[in-house]
Amino acid sequence: MCGGARTEPDYLAGLLKARRNPSIEVTVIGKGVAPDQLVRHAKRVGGDYDELWCVVDTDEFDIAKAARILLEAKNPLMSVGDEASWCRAGKELVELAELLGLPVTGQAGNLGFWSKPFPTRHPLYVGTQLRDMRYPGKVDVLLNLGNKYGERAAPGTQLISVRLDPASLARGAPVDLGMVADLRLATADLVAAIRSMATETRLKQIAEERTARTRAYTAEMWEFRQKIARENAERTPVSLERIGLELEAALDKDTCYVCDVDSGKTIDPMLSFGGADKQYIGTGPNVLGWGLAAAFGAKLARPDLPVVSVVGDGSFCFSGPQPLWTQARYKAPVLNIVLNNHSYNNERNRIWHYGGKQFRTGRDMTCYLGSPDIDYAKSSEAFGVEAEVVKEPGKLKGAIARAQRAIADGRPYLLDVHTYRDGLGAASTWHPPYSIADLRSRKV
Numbered sequence: 001m002c003g004g005a006r007t008e009p010d011y012l013a014g015l016l017k018a019r020r021n022p023s024i025e026v027t028v029i030g031k032g033v034a035p036d037q038l039v040r041h042a043k044r045v046g047g048d049y050d051e052l053w054c055v056v057d058t059d060e061f062d063i064a065k066a067a068r069i070l071l072e073a074k075n076p077l078m079s080v081g082d083e084a085s086w087c088r089a090g091k092e093l094v095e096l097a098e099l100l101g102l103p104v105t106g107q108a109g110n111l112g113f114w115s116k117p118f119p120t121r122h123p124l125y126v127g128t129q130l131r132d133m134r135y136p137g138k139v140d141v142l143l144n145l146g147n148k149y150g151e152r153a154a155p156g157t158q159l160i161s162v163r164l165d166p167a168s169l170a171r172g173a174p175v176d177l178g179m180v181a182d183l184r185l186a187t188a189d190l191v192a193a194i195r196s197m198a199t200e201t202r203l204k205q206i207a208e209e210r211t212a213r214t215r216a217y218t219a220e221m222w223e224f225r226q227k228i229a230r231e232n233a234e235r236t237p238v239s240l241e242r243i244g245l246e247l248e249a250a251l252d253k254d255t256c257y258v259c260d261v262d263s264g265k266t267i268d269p270m271l272s273f274g275g276a277d278k279q280y281i282g283t284g285p286n287v288l289g290w291g292l293a294a295a296f297g298a299k300l301a302r303p304d305l306p307v308v309s310v311v312g313d314g315s316f317c318f319s320g321p322q323p324l325w326t327q328a329r330y331k332a333p334v335l336n337i338v339l340n341n342h343s344y345n346n347e348r349n350r351i352w353h354y355g356g357k358q359f360r361t362g363r364d365m366t367c368y369l370g371s372p373d374i375d376y377a378k379s380s381e382a383f384g385v386e387a388e389v390v391k392e393p394g395k396l397k398g399a400i401a402r403a404q405r406a407i408a409d410g411r412p413y414l415l416d417v418h419t420y421r422d423g424l425g426a427a428s429t430w431h432p433p434y435s436i437a438d439l440r441s442r443k444v
Contacts, residue, residue, distance in 0.1 A: 001029045001031065001038060001041070001042050001052060001053070001054050001055070002028065002029065002030045002031065002038075002054075002055045002056075003031060003032075003033060003034070003035055003038045003054070003055065003056040004030060004032065004055075005030045005031065005032030006030060006032075008030065008055045009028045009029070009030035012026075012028045012055070013028060016028070027049070034061045035054075035056040035061060038054055038056060039054055042054050062177060062179050063179075063186070063189045063190055063193050064193050064197075065177060066143070066160050066162075066177055066179075066190060066193075067190055067193035067194045067197055068197065069141055069158055069160060069177070070100060070102075070141060070143065070160075070190075070194065071100075071194060071197060071198055071206075073140055073141035073158075074140050075136055075137065075138065075139055075140050075141075076100070076102055076103075076139065076140065076141040076142070076143060077102070077103050077104075077105060077133070077136055077139045077141070077142050077143070078093075078096070078097055078102040078103065078104045078105070078143045078145065079104075079105050079106060079129050079142060079143065079144045079145065079147045079150035080093055080104060080105075080106045080107075080117050080118045080145050080146060080147060080150075081106060081107050081113065081117070081144075081145070081146040081147025081148055081149070081150055082107065082113055082114055082115050082117070082146065082147075082148070083145075083146030083147070083148070083163060083164040083165065083183055084117040084118075084145055084146040084183045084184075084187075085114075085115035085116075085117040085146075086146075086164060086183075087146070087164060087182050087183035087184040087185075088184055089117065089145070089146070089183040089184035089187050090117050090118070090119075090274065090275060092183075092184050092187035092188050092191065093117060093118050093145065093187060094118065094119065094122065094275065095187075095191055096187050096190060096191050096194075097118070097122075097124050098124070098207065098211075099191060099194060099195075099203060099207060100194070100203070100206055100207055100210070101124070101206060101207035101208065101209070101210030101211040101214065102124065102143070102210070103124055103126045103135070103136045103210070103214045104118050104122070104124050104125045104126065105125075105126050105127060105128065105129040105130075105133070106118055106125075106128070106129060106147060106150075107128075107129070107147055107149070107150075113282060114280075114281055114282045114283070115280055115281065115282065116273040116274045116280040117146070117274060118274050118275075119272070119273070119274040119275030119276075119277060120269075120271075120272055120273045120274055120277070121222075121272040121277065122274075122275065123211070123214060123215040123218050123219070124211065124214050124215075124218070125218065126214065126217065126218060126221075127221070127269075129147070129149075129150060129152070131152060135214075135217045136213075136214070138156070138157075139154070139157050140156060140157060140158065141157065141158045141160065142154075142157055142158070142159050142160070143160045143162075144159065144160065144161040144162065144163075144175075145162050145183055145186075145187060146162065146163060146164060146183045148163075148165070148168055148172075149172060151169075151170060151171075151172045151173045151175060152172070152173055153173035153174055153175075158176045158177075159173065159174075159175045159176050159177075160175070160176065160177045160178075160179075161175045161177070161178050161179070162178075162179045162180075162181055162183060162186045162187075163178070163179070163180055163181075164180070164181070164182065164183060165180075166180045225269050225270070228241060229241035229242070229244065229245055229270060233245065233393060234393055234394075235393065235420070236391070236392055236393060237341070237391065237418040237419050237420045238390065238391070238392070238393045238396060238417055238418060238419050238420075239393070239419065239420065240263075240264060240266040240267050240339070240419055241266065241267075241270060242393045242396065243267055243270075243337075243339070243396065243417060243419070244266075244267040244268070244269070244270025244271055245270055246396050246397055246400055247267070247270075247271060247308070247400070248270055248271050248272065249397075250397070250400045250401070250404065251271075251278065251306065251308065252306050253272075253276060253277050253278065254278070254279075254305055254306065255278045255279070255305065255306040255307070255308055256278070256279045256281065256295075256298045256299075256302060256305050256306070256307045256308070257271070257273070257278050257279065257280050257281070257308050257310070258281045258291050258294050258295040258298060258307065258308065258309045258310070259280065259281065259282045259283065259291070259310050260283050260288065260289070260290055260291025260292075260294070260309070260310065260311045260312070260315045261283065261291075261310055261311060261312045261315065261339060262283075262288070262312060262314070262315075262344075262345070262346040262347070263312070263341075263345040263346040263349070263422070263423075264310065264312050264339045264419075265282075267310070268280075279305075281294065281298065283315075288312070288314060288315040288318045288319075289315050289317075289318025289319035290319065291309050291310070291311040291315055291319070292309055292311060292316070292319055292321075292323035292324060292327075292336060293319065293323040293326070294309070295307050295308070295309030295323075295327075295334045295336065296323055296326055296327055296330075296332050296334060299332045299333070299334050300330075300332065306335070306407070307333075307334045307335070308334070308335045308336075308337065309334055309335070309336045309337065310337045310339065311336070311337070311338055311339070312338070312339050312341075312345075313338055313339065313340045313341065313342065313343075313369055313374065313376065314343070314344040314345075314347070314369065316338050316376060317369070317374070321379050321380060321382070321383045322383070324336070324379075324380050324383040324384065324385045324412070324414065325383040325384060327384075327385055327412040328383060328384030328385050328412060329384070331410055331411070331412075332412055333406070333407040333408075333409075333410050333411055333412055333413075334407075334412045334413075335400075335403050335404070335407055335412075335413055335415075336380070336385070336412065336413065336414040336415070337414070337415045337417060338376045338414065338415065338416050338417065339417060339419050340374075340376060340416050340417060340418050340419065341418075341419045341420055341421045342368065342369045342370040342373060342374075342421070342429075343367055343368055343369055343370075343421045343426075344366070344367040344369065345367070345421050345422065345423065345426070346423070347366075347367050348364055348367035348368075348421075348423070348424065348425055348426075349423035349424055349425075351366075351367070352423075352424040352425050353424065358425075359424070359425075362425065362428060362430070363428070363430050364425055364428050364430060364431065365431075365432060368428070368429060368430070368431045370429055370431075371429065371431060375389070375416070376389075376414065376416040377389045377414065377416040380414040380416075385411075385412045385413065385414050386406055386411060386412075386413050386414070387413065387414035387415070387416060388402070388414075388415060388416070389416045389417075389418070390415055390416065390417045390418065391418045396417065399415050399417075400415070403415060
């Protein structure tokens with residue numbers, strides 16, 4: 001018994017014809033009803049058959065149900081994730097958000113999300129998805145589109161989740177309406193369903209008030225972040241905010257930004273990504289050391305796009321400078337930036353956050369990368385890539401300009417930018433005073 005009136009019965013009829021078994025009589029019935037109606041009908045007639053199987057295709061009915069829920073929502077929120085990038089759904093996401101004035105949140109921070117599928121400077125983008133959002137406050141409908149960690153159930157919130165990966169759908173929380181689909185096609189279908197259910201006048205009324213409210217909030221938050229950046233702009237060593245401001249001013253809008261950092265993600269809010277702006281490729285969770293090589297791959301794939309690789313000093317140590325040799329050998333004009341704070345900064349923060357002996361004694365056993373200090377510019381030059389060290393904020397703009405001239409000439413370049421440590425134990429330079437030489441019984 002099929003939910004569809006024609007498609008599924010035609011599939012099954014073809015299967016029966018190809019795999020006919022004279023000892024089994026199979027009847028195919030197409031009802032053309034919703035899944036719940038099909039199951040109720042099957043219960044009524046099930047006694048007439050030895051076995052009765054229901055074949056349903058829920059997409060059409062689920063899209064319509066989701067559209068009705070969104071139209072009736074009072075304070076909805078849309079969460080977007082990497083699966084939307086896989087499906088190239090950026091245009092459709094923006095259309096849906098603007099159609100209903102939906103505030104948009106998404107993947108960010110240090111959890112290992114690799115893309116930014118929604119324009120981060122769009123007035124409807126409210127930033128990282130948190131369990132308790134200052135804005136828009138208590139949500140009555142959460143629409144999750146391709147965010148692996150976007151399924152956050154809460155009392156009084158209906159959760160709709162559309163995912164590309166069926167294995168992780170509803171694994172983080174139970175969903176009220178779940179669908180497995182291509183995100184671009186599903187979002188386009190959702191837009192079409194909403195337009196079919198409401199007049200343009202009603203849709204305009206719904207969107208205008210929400211958009212105005214969200215625009216005011218995002219404008220306020222943008223100015224707040226800019227104020228913090230300006231206050232830190234002259235800080236020495238160079239602040240991450242100053243690096244973000246200089247890169248935003250200098251980089252082309254079509255730049256591919258490869259970000260292999262942890263604490264350095266403080267730069268991200270200063271830059272514009274998604275839509276017609278820069279493409280973002282970020283690190284996976286608990287993974288460091290791939291950024292220099294990935295930037296070479298991005299430049300190889302898209303030679304006409306500017307490519308910037310931003311890595312932490314810890315990440316550089318994970319990979320070593322070998323990818324720089326590859327950039328030099330094959331003349332890959334990539335701008336490499338090392339955020340050098342002489343530390344696995346966020347690793348220390350995470351270790352000390354839980355207390356323990358290191359926290360109690362104030363001694364960092366593993367994360368300080370000074371003594372000896374590493375000169376990443378000299379290391380880069382040893383592998384054939386021009387480089388310079390930047391220790392003062394006033395010299396950053398000129399260094400970026402010199403790097404871009406080298407890039408234009410077809411050569412890779414590296415900036416070793418000295419920045420600061422922050423968080424628990426940031427001021428400490430203590431490390432275990434251990435000497436293997438002192439263990440010797442003879443000088444060999």
